[in-house]
Amino acid sequence: MAKVRLNFIEGKWVGPAGKKYFEDRNPAYWKELLGSFPESGPEDVEKAVSAAEKAYESWRLLPPPKRGEIILKAGLLLQDQKEELARLMTREMGKVLKEARGDVQEAIDMAFYTAGEGRRLFGKTTTSELKNKFAMSVRMPVGVCGLITPWNFPVAIPSWKIFPALICGNTLIFKPAEDTPACGAKFVEILQEAGLPAGVLNLIHGGADAGQALVNHPRIRLISFTGSCEAGRMIAAQTGRALKRCSLEMGGKNAQIVMADADLDLAIEGAVWGAFGTTGQRCTAASRIYIERKIFETFRRAVVERARKIKVGNGFKSGIEMGPVINETQLKRVDSYVRSGIEEGARLECGGRILKGAAFKNGFFYAPTVFTRVSPKMKIIREEIFGPVTCLIPVKSLEEAIREVNRSAYGLSSSIYSRDVNRAMRAIRDIEAGITYINGPTIGAEVHLPFGGVKNTGNGHREAGETALDIFSEWKSVFIDYSGKLQKAQIDVDGMK
Numbered sequence: 001m002a003k004v005r006l007n008f009i010e011g012k013w014v015g016p017a018g019k020k021y022f023e024d025r026n027p028a029y030w031k032e033l034l035g036s037f038p039e040s041g042p043e044d045v046e047k048a049v050s051a052a053e054k055a056y057e058s059w060r061l062l063p064p065p066k067r068g069e070i071i072l073k074a075g076l077l078l079q080d081q082k083e084e085l086a087r088l089m090t091r092e093m094g095k096v097l098k099e100a101r102g103d104v105q106e107a108i109d110m111a112f113y114t115a116g117e118g119r120r121l122f123g124k125t126t127t128s129e130l131k132n133k134f135a136m137s138v139r140m141p142v143g144v145c146g147l148i149t150p151w152n153f154p155v156a157i158p159s160w161k162i163f164p165a166l167i168c169g170n171t172l173i174f175k176p177a178e179d180t181p182a183c184g185a186k187f188v189e190i191l192q193e194a195g196l197p198a199g200v201l202n203l204i205h206g207g208a209d210a211g212q213a214l215v216n217h218p219r220i221r222l223i224s225f226t227g228s229c230e231a232g233r234m235i236a237a238q239t240g241r242a243l244k245r246c247s248l249e250m251g252g253k254n255a256q257i258v259m260a261d262a263d264l265d266l267a268i269e270g271a272v273w274g275a276f277g278t279t280g281q282r283c284t285a286a287s288r289i290y291i292e293r294k295i296f297e298t299f300r301r302a303v304v305e306r307a308r309k310i311k312v313g314n315g316f317k318s319g320i321e322m323g324p325v326i327n328e329t330q331l332k333r334v335d336s337y338v339r340s341g342i343e344e345g346a347r348l349e350c351g352g353r354i355l356k357g358a359a360f361k362n363g364f365f366y367a368p369t370v371f372t373r374v375s376p377k378m379k380i381i382r383e384e385i386f387g388p389v390t391c392l393i394p395v396k397s398l399e400e401a402i403r404e405v406n407r408s409a410y411g412l413s414s415s416i417y418s419r420d421v422n423r424a425m426r427a428i429r430d431i432e433a434g435i436t437y438i439n440g441p442t443i444g445a446e447v448h449l450p451f452g453g454v455k456n457t458g459n460g461h462r463e464a465g466e467t468a469l470d471i472f473s474e475w476k477s478v479f480i481d482y483s484g485k486l487q488k489a490q491i492d493v494d495g496m497k
C-alpha cells in the first residue's frame, strides 16, 4: 500500500482541509503507485499564507550570508542524495536515469551559485546632483511568494525559483505539478534538513485548483509560474487585475538551423538530442529544424535513420535512450498532433504511433517521430507538441531560415550550426529568442546565465543567473543628505553655491 502524503505548513506535515487525495503513478508502468497526495484548496493555502507571513519578519532580517549558508547546506544535501532523488524522478516522471541525474545536478549548481549571492546581492552607489548627499539602491524582499512549477524538470525548475526567492528574503508557498509531487516533497524535505526555519517554505500539493487558490490569494504578493501558455495567460490576467507581481516562463517552438558549411555529423547529433532528449518534453526541445537545401536529403536520411534506432523504454533500463510521455492525456495529445500533421498533408518519415506490445505494456510510450513537407500553416509547425516529434524543413538561405524561425509565436531557444562566423553572428543578432546556441543543440542551459524567452514564451523576466534576483526583489533608492540643510532636487540647481 503506497503512502498517503501530506502538505508541509509551518514546519509540520498536515492533511488537506477537504480530505481529498490524488494518485501519483509511474508513467513507464502505470500500475505502480508512488503515493497519494493532497488535493489542496483555498483553506490550505490560507494556512500556508499565514505561516509564511509569520515567518517573514525574522527571515527577511536574517543576514543574506546566513540565508546563503542554509542554501549551501541544501546543495550539499542534494549532492549526497543525488542518486536517490534521480531514481525517484525516473520512477515518477519517466526521464532516463542519466537525464534525471542531470536534473538534480542543475539544482545543486543553482544552490551553490545562489549561496554565494548571499554575499553579493549588489545594489549600486552613485553620485547625487546635490552637495553633501549620497545615493544608492538596495534590494528588498517582495514578501510572501507563490511558486507554481511543471513536471518536466521536477527538481531543477523548483530550484530556479526557491533558491533565488529565499536568498532575497521572501517566504514561500510552493506548489509542484500534480504529476511530480514526490520530487517536490523530497526537495522541501532537503531544505528542511538544511535548517530552513518553520514557515519559510511551505508546500501545497494539487493541480490547477490549488494553483488558482495561490494566484487569487490577496496576501500573496508575487506569483512565479512555469508551465503552459494557456495557464500562464490566465494567471497574467488575474495577477494583472490584482496588481500582483508575476513572472511567467511558458512554452516554446524551438528551432535549429543547419547551414551547408556545418559539421554535419555534429548537427545531426544535435538535432536528434534536441528533438528527442527528455522525450521531447523540454520547453527548449527542437521541434523545427531548418536545413540548407543542398544538404537537406543527406540530413533527412541521417536523422530519420537515427530516430528509428532510438531505444525507447523504462528509463531505468540500461541502453534506453528515451522514456515515456508523462501521462495518458499527453500521449493522446501527441498522437492527435501527429494525426493532424498527416491530415494537413505533411509526410510522416518515421514514428507516428503509440508503442504497443509487451515491452511497453502499462506505460505511455510514443515512437520518435519525424515529419517533412511541412508548411508554415500546419498545426505541427506552429503549436508546441511537447512530445517526441520534430519537423525537417529545407531552406535556401540563412535569411529565409531566420525569417521562418521568427515566424513562431514563441521565442525561447534557438540554434545554428555553421562554420562561418559571419553567419553565426547574424543569427545571434536576428533570431528572436531568449537563447541562441552556436554549434550546439537547442537544449543545454547553465544556471549562471539568464533563462527565458520572448513573445508568447514569457512576460519579460529571466530566471537563473543574476536576473532571477530582479523577479524576487524590489528595488529601493536611498538618498542620504549630510549637508544639514534642506536641499531641493531639481530646484537648487547651482551646484557651485
Ligand code: NAD
Residues within 6 Å of the ligand: 148, 149, 150, 151, 152, 153, 157, 175, 176, 177, 178, 206, 207, 208, 209, 210, 211, 212, 215, 226, 227, 228, 229, 231, 232, 234, 235, 249, 250, 251, 252, 282, 283, 284, 384, 386, 412, 452, 453, 457
Ligand atoms: P501546466 O500549465 O499544465 O501546469 C504547470 C503548473 O501549473 C502545474 O503545477 C499545474 O498544476 C499548474 N496549473 C495549471 N493550470 C493552472 C491554473 N489555471 N492556475 C494555476 N496553476 C495552474 O503545464 P505542464 O503541462 O505541467 O508543463 C508543460 C508546459 O510547461 C509546456 O508548455 C512547457 O513548454 C512549459 N515549460 C516552460 C519552461 C520555461 O522555462 N519556459 C520550462 C519547463 C516547462
